[in-house]
Amino acid sequence: MEAVPATPAGLSATYDAMTGQATLRWTASKETDLAGYRVYRRLATTSWSKASGSALLTAPSFTDALPATGQTFFYEVRTVDKGGRESRGSLDVSATSLDRTGPAAPAGLTATGDRFTTLLRWQPVADAARYEVYGAAQSAGPYTLLGTTTQPSYDDHLTPANAPRHYRVRALDAKGNPSAFSATVIGDGVDRTPPQAPTDLTTYVQASETRVSWKMPDSFDNDRVNGGHFRLYRSPGTTLDPATLTRVSCVNTDSAYDRMCADQGMTPGAHYTYAVTAVDAAGNESALSAPVTVRSGDRVAPGPVTGLRATPRNDGMLLSWDAPAEDDIASYFAWRGVRQPDGTVRWLESCSEGTSDPQAMLCPSIPDGETYVYAVIAKDRWDNRLRLDDPTVATVTATELDLVRP
Template sequence: MNPARRTTITSAAVLAVTGGLLTTTAAPASAATTCTSPVFKRQFFANTTFSGTPKKTDCDTTIDQNWGTSAPTSGLPSNNFGVRWSVTRDFGSGGPFSLAVSGLDGIRVYVDGVRKIDLWKNTSTTVSKTVNVTIPSGSHALRVDYVNWTGSAKVKFAYTPRTSATVDTVKPLVPTGTSVSYDAATGKAKLTWSKNKEMDLAGYRVYRRLKGTSFGSTPLTTTTGTSYTDTPPPTGETYYYEIRAYDKADNVSGGTADQGVTTVDRTGPAAPTGLSAHGDLDGMVLGWDAVSGAVGYEVFEKDAATGSYTLLKSLTGTSYLHYVGHNETLHTYVVRSLDALGNPGPYSAPVTSDGIDRTAPPAPFDLAVSTDSGDVRVNWKTPEEHTRDELDNYGRFTVYRSVGSTLGADAERLDCDYSTTLDSANDVYSFGCVDPTWAYATTYTYAVTFTDWQGNESAPSETVTVTTADGLPPAPVTGLTATPRADGVLLRWNASTDADIDHYWAARGVRQADGSFKATDPCTRSTTDPLTALCIGIPDGETAAYAVYAVDKWGNASEWTIVDATELTITPGEPIGADSGALWGGGGWTMPGQGGNVQWHCEGAVCADVTEYRVSRWNTETQTYDLLGTVAPKDGVYYQSYTDATMPLGSISYYRVVGVLSDGTETVAAHPWQIRPDLV
């Protein structure tokens, strides 16, 4: 259920802490509203004939509302109004349904435009009615019309399937979107299908059969979900699956089209290819290509004299380090793969190596060069494996730098001390160093290489081109204007001609004796317009200085650009901030897209005798306080509150709150206030 008058208030204090701007544009009552089925679209009319443009259109999950004698939404009278709910939904196979309504005054229910319930008269007591209907399969439209002529207004409607087996004989539709996938490594088959649309659906039954046989009467499983994972016998034969839907009356749909899988057999995977062997710091490094269907590998060393194989290692990866010396002894290796059932495949072609390291290490990767705060920092990564050992055995990194946008053949080798960080979770080392010899406003291109203990230098990393800091502040901001408004002073200025501007800073303050500007309050910058800021404040006619400066991406700031402005004077007849009785009010500002939470505090013995609070808002046109409503006192809270859902956007609202005592007299008034700024 979506009550029309409910409003969520976000604390102004939260906005002040975050400094963020939230820009919300309320849709007009006549704007198109789309509600996702089966949610109702709800329309409010200021008449009982549902004519003209609705005063408001929104979405409602449940029709169950009691508005009492109040208007259900802004712009509607408390009497002689109409509310219409409508939805089109897919009922699947359809079937018998119960339509139930109750309420005060007129209620009509339509199915596909045909009236099914007609309670259409002005009543002072609750009326109700339930009818049974049969809804055909597919999509159908429901509509509920409700009118309140006079007095209290409430309405309730529900439609539910009738699930008794003596009433419901309609089968669900056959499930759609059926598919099956099979994982040869695990031997599991996963079936998925689309959810049926029937409202009385109880679940699904999954059946399995061997190719050449029929489905049995007992399902493989029963589930309420739309997927099922099965482990068929690993016989190498083909099995078929079928899904049937059933409802709460145990009506069962027909079966889906057969979905077949062929299980794994006992034949091992193919022989690995791409086997290679080369010497490295720690021994012989072997590598090969992954084999489809393989879950493990076995590495063997071949005896050159006898031709026999010795198992060195069983593993799941596609590489292996055989710890041997660097004495140029020849070693011959083969590899075979294993499937999930432990079936071995044939041996790979053999490979022979002498163990001498002639292979350059991998090139460093993820090169990043930053020029923040003026420094030039170079960062890169390498795989964790072997990196530490290489560095401990005289391996080294070389940072290359060229002036310009490409890395030239004459690139400089930089002498910079790098830091090292191990990221074990991602199996990488991270390195970083500061370029000690960069010049201002210069374009450089960087790359990094890694040279191992044998003098094998890697290929260069990817290159990165940067331009260093210019060290010059931006020019002062031009075109600054300060426009007094009801929610503060709006600042606008021209975009800077400097190309490297990062952001602007705006503030309210004072001009000092030497002509300089001293900021006292930061202004709130727009998140959509970088050339706009709102200095939110009470418009009480005060004159102040307003200023803006620009900051470039290097952190250089321009001088302040200053203008003076005088706020509007729109304070009410009664003063604010000078409450002296048992009641006193506070103020602040709230989110632009919402109404405000007006707050006040009652202190002293008289508070226990307050029966209600009356809340009024200052009307600038009539120069009077207009009554908004009343609220009952709340025990155990410091601040009493009232939500003003009609608080004007882009303005300040002044309030007058009095407590009504049991003898009918009123307390001295409190004067809360609230700014609802327009930050668009």
């Protein structure tokens, strides 16, 4: 078997950053039947391939133009004799190119705008350390750098209202190499984003109107100054029913921030459920707020208490009565009086000492053994109550204990 040529020795590699070329040199072979040399190259993760092409090299040197990717390339040289036999590869050497190659251009750029901000989003780019966002009034430019970001998103807070702005983005790697620009997208400056819904609804119910107040949503100040406002809705009953939802014509509002509405179109004594929306300057309406339910006011006094009883005690006369049928009772008042010969009652004083029982009240300091007429009247939350001289007012006659021994 014929021997293969001797392996080349003395291989070295130098890289010229100006030209982007690696120069290889090695010791000339002393083979008498030398035909030439082959140079092989590979990356750390690839197999050897011929870098010197199909023709044999006749001189012990080779210049290789490397891609400006910052990668490390490994080399070895093999000797070839006139019979076509190839030696083993020399000891490996390496050269690392200067990185002048930017990342891939960003893809999937979108622009979603409202009156004050255009939201730009795109797909992340591998090897991108940051992104530059450019804008222009015309698609042909000139483009101005709007800002930089490390995330695949950017919020343009200087969007011109109702005017187009063209956007494009490019990625830069850690060495500052830029990519090509993304495709251009257009933001038209038209507000299509509804604001957040108002929060914290409260109510103040009177006999003539129901006032609903709320908290203005965050970031609504700009909209409010530029014509944004609120809408109050209601539906009958104790739940918000979209099928019967109607908008309330507010009688008056909070003039400073438009955060209160007075509803005077209710049926007295009926249940209503309210909700509020925010409407921005472009007419975009928010979702409904969390609802609040009220019972509207009325001007009808509660009916007479029932089951009125008077129980004499050592400390006075205890008055008690049955629980009311009405659900809007706020408090009770009691009086003590004396029956006149003509059957009428002359009322002397009120009894104001309450007890732990909401349907009981004590009239204290009643003279021993004396008989009086007692009356109890209910007052609702809207200050409606029967007059004391109303013939339907519940009364009871009782005699206090006689604690004086004969």
